[in-house]
Amino acid sequence: MKDIEREVLERIKPSKEEYVRAQRIFDKVKELLERTLNLYNIDATVELEGSIAKDTWISGEWDLDVFVLFNKHYGTEWIKTKGFKIIYESVRNLNPELRYAEHPYVRVKVEGFDVDIVPALRLERASEAKTVVDRTPFHTRYVKSKLTSELRDQVRLLKKFMKGIGVYGAEIKVRGFSGYLCELLVIAYGGFRRVLENVRLWKPRQVIDIEKHYRSLREAVRKFRDNILIVIDPVDPNRNVAAAVSLDSFSKLIVAANLYLKKPSIKFFYPPVESVDCMVLKRLIKNRKTSIVALVTQCPSIPPDTLWGELGKSLKALCNYVARLGFKIIDSSVWSDESNIIVFLLELLDLTLHDYEKHYGPPVHIQPNMLEFLKKYINSEDTIAGPWVENGRLVVLKKRRMCNIIECLSNVESYVQSLSPHIRECILNKLDILVDIEILTLARKHNEFKYHLYRFLRKREPWIT
Known part of the structure; x- marks a missing residue:
């Protein structure tokens, strides 16, 4: 050790x-x-x-x-x-x-x-279990039967490592590695370092089947084809213990394993907490040539897992809407104190779009749609040029109705139906849009958000050195 x-x-x-x-x-x-x-x-x-x-x-x-x-x-x-x-x-x-x-x-x-x-x-x-909690006692017995005193300490190290790099926890907010999954990884590989040595070579759809429930890895992949990591539950072959693990958590662990094995550091277990004030944030915002936009709304009174599930779906829908309008999104994130406030963050290349856009219509062989497109744009005041045919489709150069991101996001009716139910209701009730240094007013009021904004702006994990 x-x-x-x-x-x-x-x-x-x-x-x-x-x-x-x-x-x-x-x-x-x-x-x-x-x-x-x-x-x-x-x-x-x-x-x-x-x-x-x-x-x-x-x-x-x-x-x-x-x-x-x-x-x-x-x-x-x-x-x-x-x-x-x-x-x-x-x-x-x-x-x-x-x-x-x-x-x-x-x-x-x-x-x-x-x-x-x-x-x-x-x-x-365990096969009789109707819920996750019904299965828990079988997990406890299995792990206790497999772990020696030394291996229990190895699990502690792996858990602390996962916490340090920010991938510990199967809850929707994290979508990472549960405690039980950490225990199974140690059982499968034989220790903390051996876990990392194997993790650094992982590929998508990695399969771990400790009890050899499946005749082949291919069979397990077919059953759990939608999961990035497949760890067969030793007490229930129909369950993937790693089903909650996201591609980002999976990838972050691979990066951290490679870096730690190359140059071990206490930072992986205890990432340094930097002192952040609003002057640092102001400098980070002003020194970049991009724009930060914050959508601020109230937080619904729902359980945390439900909340983060809705926030994830709503952030994706919001990004889809903004991208469809033509804005270039560099990064996006969402933060909440889980009781009073929600903040969606978007980093955009520009706040405004050109006055004109090239708008693609249907393929010409889809006749009802093609004729409707022609009827709509031939005499439209918004049409600058066209319609014309390009690569089998109708195309038109037209004026944009909205060019500024604040104007686009203020037009709530254009995107609110794509948001999750509770988030939709909150945004319809109250929405504030802040840009760049205006966002610092939130950082002054909410200390946790201040650090979230700092990480959003810096983007580099403290253990990546």
Whole structure:
């Protein structure tokens, strides 16, 4: 083990005190749950799952996953209603917070730990699982059966590396590598460095099938053809554990693995946090010959995963609209505090377009469309030249209705229907458009956005040196 990795491991391995506290909190919550379950004569067991149960957790990341496994005869619908109410009643004195995933669960805070209490079915085989949470206990057992004490530390290193380069987490906001996926990579390759040595040679549609569920890699690729990385779940061959991984997260890990193996640095685990003020941002904006546009709206009250799913789709739709108008997009991004504000960012080559555009019509052999195009543009006031035939299509040189990006984006009705439902509603209700240094007003109000804007402008990861 390299000195850097040894140093990181010393910093991220939980202390004895943390282990003792985690066990004490689990015992306390388990006692409360079992007391209520016994009161109602409910057939259920309480188990600890997740990274603490598998001992792959990182110091300071105090999250307990407590599962209440109900007898499967109760069924999923009963769990969502009555089972959930029993859980809520059990911890009502701990100020429970209602959360949603595939079905409701409860979060409580105890001695600094976030404790998620999740209802699921108690099953004999993973193939019986109806939801992701039903499968979780099988994941826990599998990982515990495969990881030695040394390999558990290797998982910690890989998780911290993934966090450092910004690809840890399967949630929609990140679309990266889950904790379970990190554990499987270590099991598959045999350690942190061996993972990176293999990752640096990955190609799209890389397949990892630890338990050899599939007769060939080609068979697995056919089944999961839409995924960039395919890691067959050892306990359920019909599931790809890496389904959430985006092309960008996949690619970023490959770059980071190559750079780290070439020149190991603590920066990959603990990227330096630069001091950013608005003067730095102002200089970055003024020194470039491009334009930054921000669309600012309110944030809907929906769960984070739903929000980021809608933000991703809306950003794509917004970029499609802007590109169709003829603007050259260099980069785009979206930021939200998940409660009050959303900011879409676009970096454009220019704020304005030429007054004229070359507009392509239909192929001439599609006669109804061809005739309609001719009728529309032959005597139009917007037509500068044409129509004429070019490469089998009708073409016209015409005036643009709108040439300025602010004017185009202010014309909300032109694109709002392509946005996701909640985002559409917010933009129809309120939309502010800011350009270049005007965006600094947001950076002064929202510290997290200030750093997001800095990363958007700089574009280089701190570990790329």
